Amino acid sequence: MDQKKPVILITNDDGITAPGIRALVEAVKDLGQVIVVAPDSPQSGMGHAITIGTPLRLNKVSVFEGIESWQCSGTPVDCVKLARDKILHRKPDICLSGINHGANHSINLIYSGTMSAAMEAAIEGIPSAGFSLLDFSFDADFTVAKKVVRNIVTRMLKETMPEHLLLNVNIPKVDEAGFKGIKLCRQAYAKWEENFDHRVDPRGKDYFWMVGRFVNMDQGDDTDVQALHDGFASVVPVKFDLTDYKIKDWMQDTWKELV
Amino acid sequence: MDQKKPVILITNDDGITAPGIRALVEAVKDLGQVIVVAPDSPQSGMGHAITIGTPLRLNKVSVFEGIESWQCSGTPVDCVKLARDKILHRKPDICLSGINHGANHSINLIYSGTMSAAMEAAIEGIPSAGFSLLDFSFDADFTVAKKVVRNIVTRMLKETMPEHLLLNVNIPKVDEAGFKGIKLCRQAYAKWEENFDHRVDPRGKDYFWMVGRFVNMDQGDDTDVQALHDGFASVVPVKFDLTDYKIKDWMQDTWKELV
Numbered sequence: 231m232d233q234k235k236p237v238i239l240i241t242n243d244d245g246i247t248a249p250g251i252r253a254l255v256e257a258v259k260d261l262g263q264v265i266v267v268a269p270d271s272p273q274s275g276m277g278h279a280i281t282i283g284t285p286l287r288l289n290k291v292s293v294f295e296g297i298e299s300w301q302c303s304g305t306p307v308d309c310v311k312l313a314r315d316k317i318l319h320r321k322p323d324i325c326l327s328g329i330n331h332g333a334n335h336s337i338n339l340i341y342s343g344t345m346s347a348a349m350e351a352a353i354e355g356i357p358s359a360g361f362s363l364l365d366f367s368f369d370a371d372f373t374v375a376k377k378v379v380r381n382i383v384t385r386m387l388k389e390t391m392p393e394h395l396l397l398n399v400n401i402p403k404v405d406e407a408g409f410k411g412i413k414l415c416r417q418a419y420a421k422w423e424e425n426f427d428h429r430v431d432p433r434g435k436d437y438f439w440m441v442g443r444f445v446n447m448d449q450g451d452d453t454d455v456q457a458l459h460d461g462f463a464s465v466v467p468v469k470f471d472l473t474d475y476k477i478k479d480w481m482q483d484t485w486k487e488l489v
Numbered sequence: 490m491d492q493k494k495p496v497i498l499i500t501n502d503d504g505i506t507a508p509g510i511r512a513l514v515e516a517v518k519d520l521g522q523v524i525v526v527a528p529d530s531p532q533s534g535m536g537h538a539i540t541i542g543t544p545l546r547l548n549k550v551s552v553f554e555g556i557e558s559w560q561c562s563g564t565p566v567d568c569v570k571l572a573r574d575k576i577l578h579r580k581p582d583i584c585l586s587g588i589n590h591g592a593n594h595s596i597n598l599i600y601s602g603t604m605s606a607a608m609e610a611a612i613e614g615i616p617s618a619g620f621s622l623l624d625f626s627f628d629a630d631f632t633v634a635k636k637v638v639r640n641i642v643t644r645m646l647k648e649t650m651p652e653h654l655l656l657n658v659n660i661p662k663v664d665e666a667g668f669k670g671i672k673l674c675r676q677a678y679a680k681w682e683e684n685f686d687h688r689v690d691p692r693g694k695d696y697f698w699m700v701g702r703f704v705n706m707d708q709g710d711d712t713d714v715q716a717l718h719d720g721f722a723s724v725v726p727v728k729f730d731l732t733d734y735k736i737k738d739w740m741q742d743t744w745k746e747l748v
Contacts, residue, residue, distance in 0.1 A: 272542075280600055283531075285696040286685070307600075312697065315684045337612060337729060341539055341566075353596060353680060385747050392736060414740055414748040416732040421612060425574045426545070437544040438571065465748055467736035470596060473675040474728035477651060481673055481726060488644050489673040489724055 236262040236387055239322035239351070241309045243273040243330065243343030246293055246301045250329035253372035254361060255294050257379040258326065261387060265322070266294060267313040270301040273343045280307050288312055306347035314354065324386055325351035328361035328399075329375050331368070335400045335454040335464060336420035336446075345398055345468070352396035353470055357386055359397040364458060374409045375401040378463045381412065398466040402458045413462035418453035420446035495521040495646055498581035498610070500568045502532040502589065502602030505552055505560045509588035512631035513620060514553050516638040517585065520646060524581070525553060526572040529560040532602045540567050547571055565606035573613065583645055584610030587620035588634050590627070594659045594713040594723060595679035595705075604657055604727070611655035612729055616645055618656040623717060633668045634660040637722045640671065657725040661717045669720040676725050677712035679705035 238258060242251040246268035255264060270289075287303040300317060302309045306327065314321060327347040334342040348360035359382060363375045378401050386395070398417075402409070424442035431437055446455050454464035481489060497517055501510040505527035514523060529548075546562040559576060561568045565586065573580060586606040593601040607619035618641060622634045637660050645654070657676075661668070683701035690696055705714050713723035740748060 281699065285688070285698050287694070287696055308699075311683050311699070312685060316687070316697065339731060340608070340729060349599070381747060385744060392739065395736065396733070412748050414737060414744070416734070416737065417730050419730070424570050426571060428575070429544070435546070437546055438575065439544050440540065440567070440570070465740075466731075467733040467740060468731045469733035469736070470599060470731070471676050471678070472598060472725075472727045472729070472731070474655070474726040475675070477654065477726035477728070478673060478675065480651065481724075485644060485673070488640060489671050 236323035237318065238262040238264045239310070239313050239318070239325045240264055240266045241268045241306055241313070241325070241327050241347045243269065243306045243347065245269050245272045246291065246299065248331060249368060249370065250331050250363065250372065252294065253376050254326060254329045254379060255297060257376040258383050259297065261383055262323065264297050265313065265318065266297055266299040267302060267309045267317060269306060269309060270303055273305050281305060286312065288316065306343040307350045310347050310350040321354060321356050324383070325356050325358040326361065326383065327358070329372060329379065330360070330362035331370055332362065332366045333364045333400055334360065334362040334398060335458060336418040338421065339398050339417065339468065349396055349468065349470055352394050355393045357391035357393070357395040359383070359386065359399055361399045361401065363401045363403065365403045374404060374406055378412060382465070396468040396470070398468050399463060400454060400458055401463045402461055404461050408461055410461040413457040413464055415454040415457050415464045415466050416450070416452055417466050418446060418450070418455040419448040420444065420455045495582035496577065497521040497523045498569070498572050498577070498584045499523060499525045500527045500565050500572070500584070500586050500606045502528065502565045502606065504528050504531045505550065505558065507590060508627060508629065509590050509622065509631065511553065512635050513585060513588045513638060514556060516635040517642050518556065520642055521582065523556050524572065524577065525556055525558040526561060526568045526576060528565060528568060529562055532564050540564060545571065547575065565602040566609045569606050569609040580613060580615050583642070584615045584617040585620065585642065586617070588631060588638065589619070589621035590629055591621060591625045592623045592659055593619065593621040593657065594717060595677040597680065598657050598676065598727065608655055608727065608729055611653050614652045616650035616652070616654040618642070618645065618658055620658045620660065622660045622662065624662045633663060633665055637671060641724070655727040655729070657727050658722060659713060659717055660722045661720055663720050667720055672716040672721040672723055674713040674716050674723045674725050675709070675711055677705060677709070677714040678707040679703065679714045
């Protein structure tokens with residue numbers, strides 16, 4: 231390991247062969263010593279899943295020229311844990327996840343394998359960022375996204391970051407002319423309203439496909455959803471202390487007899 | 490549906506046949522109209538996973554006497570979504586998840602299927618609670634846990650709760666004599682430090698089992714870990730706005746040129 235260059239761990243949840251992780255590697259490969267440890271298959275919607283009941287496989291692969299790369303049979307969180315314990319034998323200096331094919335803004339961040347990998351690293355005290363492009367397609371154009379990644383990662387490496395820094399970065403689906411810049415935001419209260427498409431299989435049994443539409447219940451102009459709508463890349467700093475101190479105070483007053 | 494009784498949706502992540510969900514049903518069945526929608530197999534460690542790429546199965550089953558029960562092929566979060574959309578056709582009045590066989594305190598809540606189900610409901614505006622007993626065994630004694638559940642659910646049903654109320658309740662492994670009461674807490678910065686047990690399969694290929702030990706890095710006396718250690722059941726109100734406003738302010742000052 232080159233002692234002078236920062237060690238950059240890269241993972242994702244679309245799998246190591248997705249164009250998005252290639253764009254991420256290309257955007258930062260000259261900024262440090264890049265190591266890729268990513269799932270061997272798509273893991274979208276896995277949230278903060280970890281693999282307990284089955285063993286994990288880890289194989290060195292040749293995917294990115296000149297970059298040490300490993301594919302793992304587990305989830306994005308498993309990748310981060312395995313990378314630290316079995317490949318790096320130390321903490322990387324930063325951890326980057328993505329670039330996800332599809333948005334992870336607002337409450338969607340909770341369901342996001344991309345962000346879970348970055349959160350896992352941040353819990354460990356590794357400054358981290360997850361990147362997502364608002365374009366689900368395999369052939370998505372990562373030109374603007376790569377610039378955003380490069381700007382943010384350069385800034386992260388400029389000086390010592392807060393130990394548990396965790397950034398949720400979303401990039402709008404715009405071309406360079408339409409791109410307005412990077413904006414610091416809060417998480418919007420906006421989410422997918424799911425319902426289920428009911429079908430009957432050839433044997434007469436019911437089954438259901440999850441479908442839904444995105445609903446923004448948050449009128450704030452400082453949210454990630456609004457920034458993306460306006461053509462900005464959104465940056466939301468994320469925490470993993472999920473205690474609701476406001477409700478805690480309310481309960482302290484009103485649930486006195488019980489707690 | 491009985492219009493006078495509150496509708497109580499119950500789910501878990503250990504599967505519908507686990508003793509813990511039976512204890513939860515028994516603890517609250519006379520407090521409302523109970524409906525159970527739970528996974529057909531154990532889902533521990535699934536975090537906030539949802540099922541996108543495969544269809545879901547939902548089958549009415551006979552598990553709890555006099556209680557409408559359904560088993561679902563998906564995750565705990567899928568169960569909550571399906572219950573609302575395909576079984577209840579409305580929001581339940583409250584949603585309860587558990588009783589989990591094993592702890593979900595401190596940062597572990599992020600990995601918890603039990604808490605994810607409750608969080609899914611809270612996001613939807615359904616006051617919710619997840620319950621976990623600090624005993625992994627199938628034969629765990631739920632006597633104390635059932636009393637805690639009953640006390641908390643009774644309190645939740647007493648008056649209108651905050652719309653997004655979400656409680657993470659953990660119960661210590663103690664008998665009635667050793668139980669100290671219920672304590673309102675914050676989430677501890679404490680977590681599993683994982684490493685991987687490296688083995689070689691009969692074909693000469695490497696594989697890894699996740700193993701670890703629990704480490705408390707938080708010296709506060711107001712945390713869930715401390716309360717449980719002292720023999721209390723811990724109650725942490727949980728939020729799903731993960732924005733770190735403190736880091737946001739810091740970035741506003743120091744990242745001026747970029748965001």
